[in-house]
Amino acid sequence: MHQLREHIYHLVEPPGTEEKTDPYDAVMMIMIIASIIPLAFKSTNLIFLLIEKVSVVLFLFDYALRWFTADMKLRRNDAVAFIIYPFTPMAVIDLLSILPGIFAINQGFRLFRMVRLIRMFRIFRVFKAMRYSKSINMITRVLVRQKDSLIAVCYIAGGYILICALVVFNVEPQSFNTFFDAVYWATISLTTVGYGDIYPVTTVGRIMTMISAIFGVAVIAMPAGIITAGLMEELMNRNGRQ
Numbered sequence: 469m470h471q472l473r474e475h476i477y478h479l480v481e482p483p484g485t486e487e488k489t490d491p492y493d494a495v496m497m498i499m500i501i502a503s504i505i506p507l508a509f510k511s512t513n514l515i516f517l518l519i520e521k522v523s524v525v526l527f528l529f530d531y532a533l534r535w536f537t538a539d540m541k542l543r544r545n546d547a548v549a550f551i552i553y554p555f556t557p558m559a560v561i562d563l564l565s566i567l568p569g570i571f572a573i574n575q576g577f578r579l580f581r582m583v584r585l586i587r588m589f590r591i592f593r594v595f596k597a598m599r600y601s602k603s604i605n606m607i608t609r610v611l612v613r614q615k616d617s618l619i620a621v622c623y624i625a626g627g628y629i630l631i632c633a634l635v636v637f638n639v640e641p642q643s644f645n646t647f648f649d650a651v652y653w654a655t656i657s658l659t660t661v662g663y664g665d666i667y668p669v670t671t672v673g674r675i676m677t678m679i680s681a682i683f684g685v686a687v688i689a690m691p692a693g694i695i696t697a698g699l700m701e702e703l704m705n706r707n708g709r710q
Contacts, residue, residue, distance in 0.1 A: 477537040480530065496530065499523050500596055527566045527596075534559070561595045606706075610698035621690045628687070629654040632680050640673045658684035 479492055503523035506516040538553035539545060553559055611618065629651060636643075637650035644650045644666065653666045657680035668674055 473537055473540070476533050477540045480533050480537065481541065496526070499526050524566060527562065531559075531562050531566060534562070558596075565596050606702055607695075607699070610695060610702050614694050614698045617694045618691055621687065621694070624690075625658060625687050628680075628683060629658055632657070632676055636668055636673055636676050639676070640668045640670055643668055643673065654680060657681050659688060660684045 499522070502519050506512065506519065509516070534541065535550065535553055539549035542549040542552060542556075544552075554563070632654040633647065633650035636653065637647055644653065649666055653668075656663055656666075657677050660681050662681070668677055
């Protein structure tokens with residue numbers, strides 16, 4: 469039994485190289501992409517229903533195998549691992565991505581079909597793909613390593629948005645009915661998107677808009693530079709291990 473579980477664990481968690489995509493991962497990625505395609509259409513057909521049924525069965529099988537080898541995944545030699553596993557982040561994403569298919573196949577779950585809420589949960593399959601993509605795993609490692617720098621940038625952006633929102637909300641109360649409108653305007657200005665649905669009309673307000681837009685170019689560029697530097701470092705480390 470232990471050898472069987474080890475084989476299953478190495479199937480769902482292959483110790484392959486970064487460059488090589490394992491057959492199991494490839495099949496799961498193809499199935500995830502196929503199951504997401506129906507979300508781009510308002511109507512459904514027999515092909516979409518067949519894809520959904522096959523994907524649900526495959527995802528359930530994958531979930532069961534991962535739960536069956538939870539102690540190896542979590543590196544625990546007790547039964548607690550099997551209790552903890554369903555509450556781990558990726559296990560929760562797996563479950564949320566499976567539920568829509570179960571409810572859609574079983575027509576008895578009428579309550580869960582309102583407002584297409586359960587259908588929306590299929591989007592979680594995009595996050596499920598993170599487990600099977602070597603490139604996404606590499607980017608995830610970069611984000612984890614650079615989290616302190618990225619969090620610092622978020623603090624800077626968040627603080628600047630709040631300051632701009634407070635200033636413009638008090639300078640132009642006639643243009644912004646609520647503080648949320650001011651925060652929305654500050655966010656749009658910081659990202660230099662500028663929808664134009666809410667905008668200041670006074671001189672002070674316009675000056676704040678110009679400052680916010682110019683500052684936004686620098687703030688938005690910082691995460692891109694941090695992630696790019698992290699990716700280059702990851703690629704150099706990987707090449708050094710070869």
